[in-house]
Amino acid sequence: MYEKHAMLSPMAGDEPVPANVVPPKHFAEQYGSYSLKSGHPVGPEISVQDTPYNLRVGLRSISSVVPKTDLEIRDFKVENEPLLSYLPGSKERQELEAALKTHAAQTEECPIIIGGKEYRTDDVRYQVMPHDHQKKVAKFYHATPELVKKAIATSMEAKKEWERVPIGDRMELFLKVSDQMANEHRAQLNATTMLGQAKTIIQAEIDAAAELVDFYRFNCYFGKELLKYQPISESPDTTLNLMRYRSLEGFVASISPFNFTAIAGNLAYTPAIMGNGVVWKPSDTAVLSNYQILKIFRDAGFPDGVVNFVPADGPVFGKAVTGSRDLAAINFTGSVPTFQWLWKAVGQNLSQYTGFPKLIGECGGKNYHFVHPSAEVESVVSSSIRSAFEYQGQKCSACSRMYVPESLWPQVKEGLLETRKSLKMGSVTDFDSFMSAVIDRNSFDRCHSYIEHAKAGPNTTVLGGGKCDDSVGFFVEPTIVQTTSTKDKIFAEEIFGPILTAYVYKDTDVKSMLQTVMEDTPYALTGAVYSQDETFAKEATETLKGSAGNFYMNDKSTGSVVGQQPFGGAKLSGTNDKAGGPHYMLKWASPQSVKQTFVTLKDVEYPYMKK
Ligand SMILES: NC(=O)c1ccc[n+]([C@@H]2O[C@H](COP(=O)([O-])OP(=O)(O)OC[C@H]3O[C@@H](n4cnc5c(N)ncnc54)[C@H](O)[C@@H]3O)[C@@H](O)[C@H]2O)c1
Numbered sequence: 170m171y172e173k174h175a176m177l178s179p180m181a182g183d184e185p186v187p188a189n190v191v192p193p194k195h196f197a198e199q200y201g202s203y204s205l206k207s208g209h210p211v212g213p214e215i216s217v218q219d220t221p222y223n224l225r226v227g228l229r230s231i232s233s234v235v236p237k238t239d240l241e242i243r244d245f246k247v248e249n250e251p252l253l254s255y256l257p258g259s260k261e262r263q264e265l266e267a268a269l270k271t272h273a274a275q276t277e278e279c280p281i282i283i284g285g286k287e288y289r290t291d292d293v294r295y296q297v298m299p300h301d302h303q304k305k306v307a308k309f310y311h312a313t314p315e316l317v318k319k320a321i322a323t324s325m326e327a328k329k330e331w332e333r334v335p336i337g338d339r340m341e342l343f344l345k346v347s348d349q350m351a352n353e354h355r356a357q358l359n360a361t362t363m364l365g366q367a368k369t370i371i372q373a374e375i376d377a378a379a380e381l382v383d384f385y386r387f388n389c390y391f392g393k394e395l396l397k398y399q400p401i402s403e404s405p406d407t408t409l410n411l412m413r414y415r416s417l418e419g420f421v422a423s424i425s426p427f428n429f430t431a432i433a434g435n436l437a438y439t440p441a442i443m444g445n446g447v448v449w450k451p452s453d454t455a456v457l458s459n460y461q462i463l464k465i466f467r468d469a470g471f472p473d474g475v476v477n478f479v480p481a482d483g484p485v486f487g488k489a490v491t492g493s494r495d496l497a498a499i500n501f502t503g504s505v506p507t508f509q510w511l512w513k514a515v516g517q518n519l520s521q522y523t524g525f526p527k528l529i530g531e532c533g534g535k536n537y538h539f540v541h542p543s544a545e546v547e548s549v550v551s552s553s554i555r556s557a558f559e560y561q562g563q564k565c566s567a568c569s570r571m572y573v574p575e576s577l578w579p580q581v582k583e584g585l586l587e588t589r590k591s592l593k594m595g596s597v598t599d600f601d602s603f604m605s606a607v608i609d610r611n612s613f614d615r616c617h618s619y620i621e622h623a624k625a626g627p628n629t630t631v632l633g634g635g636k637c638d639d640s641v642g643f644f645v646e647p648t649i650v651q652t653t654s655t656k657d658k659i660f661a662e663e664i665f666g667p668i669l670t671a672y673v674y675k676d677t678d679v680k681s682m683l684q685t686v687m688e689d690t691p692y693a694l695t696g697a698v699y700s701q702d703e704t705f706a707k708e709a710t711e712t713l714k715g716s717a718g719n720f721y722m723n724d725k726s727t728g729s730v731v732g733q734q735p736f737g738g739a740k741l742s743g744t745n746d747k748a749g750g751p752h753y754m755l756k757w758a759s760p761q762s763v764k765q766t767f768v769t770l771k772d773v774e775y776p777y778m779k780k
């Protein structure tokens with residue numbers, strides 16, 4: 170099954186093993202055997218001639234106590250999943266239309282899934298289409314605290330067998346699922362994301378198809394690369410040093426947001442690549458698409474119980490997972506208040522844990538576009554409109570504050586207002602819609618209150634948009650506000666809706682404005698500078714170093730791509746663990762250094778002590 174790793178390869182058989190090496194036990198004798206659901210590939214045949222312990226280190230063959238399945242994986246490369254065009258008449262468009270029709274005509278039953286078994290409670294919930302809130306797309310159930318506890322125990326039990334599956338085999342399964350998601354399940358993932366989370370075709374395609382698939386493929390790739398590094402063994406005749414990556418001690422609680430199907434799938438399943446067991450709480454407003462992910466993994470032969478699907482009330486779930494002594498990590502993406510709630514709960518329970526839970530949290534932003542007087546107006550306008558209003562401003566990376574010099578403001582303002590008027594807001598099944606409804610009533614009310622503030626406030630003027638209509642769906646017009654104060658709350662707080670506020674500065678203040686950008690909000694997620702002046706661009710890159718985990722020059726603040734712009738922010742924007750980057754997999758592993766000595770110690774005295 171494996172192509173052999175370049176550095177560590179099986180012993181050819183004709184090279185001597187050092188005399189003092191203890192013959193290794195058979196793999197099955199030492200570790201037991203493992204099995205998975207039918208359809209899943211099992212590990213390599215172990216034979217005396219090709220034991221899983223024989224490694225080649227440099228020119229020598231050495232018998233290691235660490236099985237080579239912990240150390241080597243077949244080599245493979247990955248590329249970003251290409252986006253499909255969905256042109257009229259195309260195969261992908263036909264498949265998508267059929268899937269939209271199916272899912273729009275039904276309310277899918279999405280039970281709680283623990284250890285492969287379905288559970289239903291009396292706390293029945295529905296997910297509706299945000300753009301047509303009378304239509305229910307999913308029926309689901311909130312778990313009780315007892316069910317969350319059951320899911321914790323189940324994940325701990327299932328992980329015992331799962332972590333014994335060689336990491337290469339676990340990755341093979343993820344790569345197989347990724348291929349299925351990119352092909353036969355693509356329309357289903359996109360359609361459920363469009364209907365349930367109000368995404369247009371392109372917004373669903375970059376998320377539920379491309380980014381989700383990219384996360385799994387690249388995380389396998391980065392995991393494989395991680396294993397390639399082995400510590401120095403200065404003299405392999407006497408000492409062999411190895412590093413292997415175990416799962417975390419305990420379970421991982423994955424808590425996902427509504428706005429990206431890919432993020433939910435990544436939070437829930439990526440820790441399992443490294444052998445962890447997971448209890449996953451999806452967002453109430455993303456249950457339908459998230460349930461499809463679970464079904465695809467299950468149908469592909471992913472073992473029951475390793476990832477458990479547990480929709481629940483937030484605090485009920487939060488209390489149950491932070492109250493468990495076995496909590497190994499929280500894998501969270503969502504708002505700052507929720508992450509702070511979780512962090513505090515972990516702090517309060519610290520003395521009862523078996524270890525120190527890792528807290529990984531990617532949170533909100535108040536992302537900026539900073540325009541220098543040398544900027545290209547056309548590009549500023551187009552990319553600000555896309556960044557601020559695509560997916561209704563509900564990307565954590567969306568631009569919501571702009572700094573524009575007085576000299577360019579008339580052109581920028583005109584461009585923004587003219588383009589804004591041309592944007593079609595409507596149902597996601599009208600393929601010419603540029604944007605649709607915000608996710609739910611809470612979000613609608615929140616946007617409405619900021620618009621009211623902008624209309625009434627002494628520092629703010631609504632330049633375009635501002636109407637809200639919830640009669641059919643939760644529609645908030647793309648809204649452009651001008652403020653005369655960077656301290657106004659509309660310029661500092663995350664709104665998470667289609668509201669863009671511009672501040673106009675004097676051209677002569679351009680340098681001091683950069684400092685203001687740093688201080689206007691407590692976030693540091695994404696930011697973009699528009700400048701054709703290279704000297705200024707370099708200066709801004711330095712001054713704004715701490716302003717964003719993802720920084721763009723002459724490009725919009727949204728649209729990071731896995732492997733290309735690993736994503737995450739600092740300050741209140743989160744722990745900056747860079748999903749989609751090479752270091753993410755380490756978060757889900759507990760590395761173990763193994764030193765094996767072939768020349769054993771016979772004496773306590775050092776040579777210089779001897780007479
Ligand atoms: N930085 C990033 O990578 C990133 C990516 C996407 C979204 N976000 C942020 O996510 C937010 C939008 O998502 P949202 O509205 O789903 O966020 P949210 O904080 O309301 O909810 C996130 C998840 O936490 C759950 N939750 C709520 N209270 C809880 C509690 N006490 N204990 C446990 N779980 C609890 C929710 O039910 C949901 O599943 C925005 O702030 C956005 O910026 C950040």
Ligand SMILES: N[C@@H](CCC=O)C(=O)O
Pocket residue numbers: 428429563564565566567726727728729730736
């Ligand atoms: N990674 C996405 C944002 C994810 C948050 O919602 C982007 O870069 O636009």
